[in-house]
Amino acid sequence: xxxxxxxxxxxxxxxxxxxxxxxxxxxxxxxxxxxxxxxxxxxxxxxxxxxxxxxxxxxxxxxxxxxxxxxxxxxxxxxxxxxxxxxxxxxxxxxxxxxxxxxxxxxxxxxxxxxxxxxxxxxxxxxxxxxxxxxxxxxxxxxxxxxxxxxxxxxxxxxxxxxxxxxxxxxxxxxxxxxxxxxxxxxxxxxxxxxxxxxxxxxxxxxxxxxxxxxxxxxxxxxxxxxxxxxxxxxxxxxxxxxxxxxxxxxxxxxxxxxxxxxxxxxxxxxxxxxxxxxxxxxxxxxxxxxxxxxxxxxxxxxxxxxxxxxxxxxxxxxxxxxxxxxxxxxxxxxxxxxxxxxxxxxxxxxxxxxxxxxxxxxxxxxxxxxxxxxxxxxxxxxxxxxxxxxxxxx
Amino acid sequence: xxxxxxxxxxxxxxxxxxxxxxxxxxxxxxxxxxxxxxxxxxxxxxxxxxxxxxxxxxxxxxxxxxxxxxxxxxxxxxxxxxxxxxxxxxxxxxxxxxxxxxxxxxxxxxxxxxxxxxxxxxxxxxxxxxxxxxxxxxxxxxxxxxxxxxxxxxxxxxxxxxxxxxxxxxxxxxxxxxxxxxxxxxxxxxxxxx
Numbered sequence: 001x002x003x004x005x006x007x008x009x010x011x012x013x014x015x016x017x018x019x020x021x022x023x024x025x026x027x028x029x030x031x032x033x034x035x036x037x038x039x040x041x042x043x044x045x046x047x048x049x050x051x052x053x054x055x056x057x058x059x060x061x062x063x064x065x066x067x068x069x070x071x072x073x074x075x076x077x078x079x080x081x082x083x084x085x086x087x088x089x090x091x092x093x094x095x096x097x098x099x100x101x102x103x104x105x106x107x108x109x110x111x112x113x114x115x116x117x118x119x120x121x122x123x124x125x126x127x128x129x130x131x132x133x134x135x136x137x138x139x140x141x142x143x144x145x146x147x148x149x150x151x152x153x154x155x156x157x158x159x160x161x162x163x164x165x166x167x168x169x170x171x172x173x174x175x176x177x178x179x180x181x182x183x184x185x186x187x188x189x190x191x192x193x194x195x196x197x198x199x200x201x202x203x204x205x206x207x208x209x210x211x212x213x214x215x216x217x218x219x220x221x222x223x224x225x226x227x228x229x230x231x232x233x234x235x236x237x238x239x240x241x242x243x244x245x246x247x248x249x250x251x252x253x254x255x256x257x258x259x260x261x262x263x264x265x266x267x268x269x270x271x272x273x274x275x276x277x278x279x280x281x282x283x284x285x286x287x288x289x290x291x292x293x294x295x296x297x298x299x300x301x302x303x304x305x306x307x308x309x310x311x312x313x314x315x316x317x318x319x320x321x322x323x324x325x326x327x328x329x330x331x332x333x334x335x336x337x338x339x340x341x342x343x344x345x346x347x348x349x350x351x352x353x354x355x356x357x358x359x360x361x362x363x364x365x366x367x368x369x370x371x372x373x374x375x376x377x378x379x380x381x382x383x384x385x386x387x388x389x390x391x392x393x394x395x
Numbered sequence: 396x397x398x399x400x401x402x403x404x405x406x407x408x409x410x411x412x413x414x415x416x417x418x419x420x421x422x423x424x425x426x427x428x429x430x431x432x433x434x435x436x437x438x439x440x441x442x443x444x445x446x447x448x449x450x451x452x453x454x455x456x457x458x459x460x461x462x463x464x465x466x467x468x469x470x471x472x473x474x475x476x477x478x479x480x481x482x483x484x485x486x487x488x489x490x491x492x493x494x495x496x497x498x499x500x501x502x503x504x505x506x507x508x509x510x511x512x513x514x515x516x517x518x519x520x521x522x523x524x525x526x527x528x529x530x531x532x533x534x535x536x537x538x539x540x541x542x543x544x545x546x547x548x549x550x551x552x553x554x555x556x557x558x559x560x561x562x563x564x565x566x567x568x569x570x571x572x573x574x575x576x577x578x579x580x581x582x583x584x585x586x587x588x589x
Contacts, residue, residue, distance in 0.1 A: 020579035
């Protein structure tokens with residue numbers, strides 16, 4: 001089959017690799033009909049995430065048709081499913097608590113040591129996201145082997161477009177969980193750093209959860225305009241001082257909850273960012289945490305910090321004093337996708353949530369390498385690229 | 396570093412000692428053999444009876460113990476182990492059960508003439524809603540002394556690493572009915588020796 005493989009920094013290629021087969025009893029093979037490039041794929045593209053190997057097939061946002069099932073799968077051939085990016089077993093202690101992204105049973109034992117050294121514990125397996133998360137072949141491919149297919153994939157009713165449900169795989173539940181972790185109360189003001197897909201879905205979700213005001217922060221005018229469409233007020237950090245603006249917009253109190261949807265590759269010319277960038281390039285640090293610093297400083301006393309943003313390693317100058325003195329609460333983590341799927345599919349079917357606005361480009365899978373370059377170089381215009389294996393390569 | 400075994404003033408398990416040689420006797424391994432000790436543990440979300448029974452089925456330990464090539468059960472107490480070693484070698488020994496309390500513990504020691512003298516103890520503890528805590532304590536003399544230990548580590552056959560991964564696979568097998576793998580073809584699975 002054809003698949004998008006990582007070969008090095010800014011070097012991804014379409015390769016021909018073996019077709020996946022059923023290996024374990026609960027497996028299913030999915031023929032991919034739509035797959036997206038995620039903002040976090042750019043961290044791989046930029047070689048920020050360790051333990052990637054040449055030839056690794058990327059992609060963790062995908063959906064498709066069930067073409068083969070193992071004896072313990074509950075799926076049926078021909079069903080259309082969206083696949084969560086987290087691989088969770090459904091039967092361990094963590095899955096029992098719906099902490100699916102903490103499930104240790106999807107991660108091959110030999111791959112658990114890396115995270116154990118770095119984080120103290122192994123995490124769940126993820127599709128197409130380095131060997132630390134299992135070394136699983138990802139969804140930017142014609143076919144994918146999906147473990148625990150009786151637990152993860154959600155069946156999509158007939159007649160519903162791929163574009164309407166594809167983002168259930170990662171970014172919609174991630175944005176939703178981010179808003180849930182902000183513990184929004186009616187009348188709250190919520191500030192969201194980063195208007196990428198997760199930030200935009202967090203804006204939408206925050207309003208649905210009762211926020212009175214949402215303030216969106218970014219520097220791409222096009223992305224800020226999308227946030228404004230959902231009713232958010234905007235701050236362009238290249239044009240305005242974010243802290244001063246937030247204080248004036250909230251009567252000096254600060255936002256009740258802050259959401260960092262930026263993460264380890266923050267943009268912007270700030271002194272701490274420049275130092276972080278130098279440290280990252282010299283391996284003295286891995287992450288550039290400007291957005292979370294700013295969010296903590298701006299958050300009101302006793303407020304909540306929600307951090308869907310991906311951080312992989314260590315940070316410097318974390319404002320621990322501000323965090324303690326102001327009595328903040330931080331909630332974070334990879335998304336427990338499986339927990340949110342039924343409710344969010346319902347919300348889509350009832351037209352309470354629309355995700356199609358996000359898609360700026362649809363391309364054949366064969367053009368995935370161009371897609372990466374486009375997404376990486378032109379983030380203002382490129383909000384989301386969806387790759388379609390079935391689309392003619394000259395489309 | 397002192398070789399003396401001195402009294403500890405805390406409740407931490409003996410293998411976590413920082414400054415003193417591990418008190419092998421403190422591990423409660425009967426007929427202890429081996430100067431290196433490692434303890435590994437895992438919590439399995441299944442009832443203790445099931446966890447114990449699956450472990451006691453020695454002939455099937457190779458399902459999740461990656462380095463075990465074969466185990467022949469000789470009688471109720473004795474079994475013959477064939478285990479992969481670095482550089483394509485295998486090592487063999489006979490093991491004898493020295494202590495057994497169903498659903499609580501199994502202890503064993505290798506018989507005379509073992510290439511890698513070893514002994515150990517696996518305990519099973521019912522922890523209610525969370526299932527069963529399995530703790531394995533292994534005592535062993537690494538083949539080829541310190542150099543052998545480094546070589547074994549390079550080949551990922553170091554007993555402490557192996558034991559930890561084997562317990563994780565045991566957990567996966569019991570909780571999910573399968574062992575996680577990232578291979579995508581049956582041919583790759585065979586190359587991994589499974």
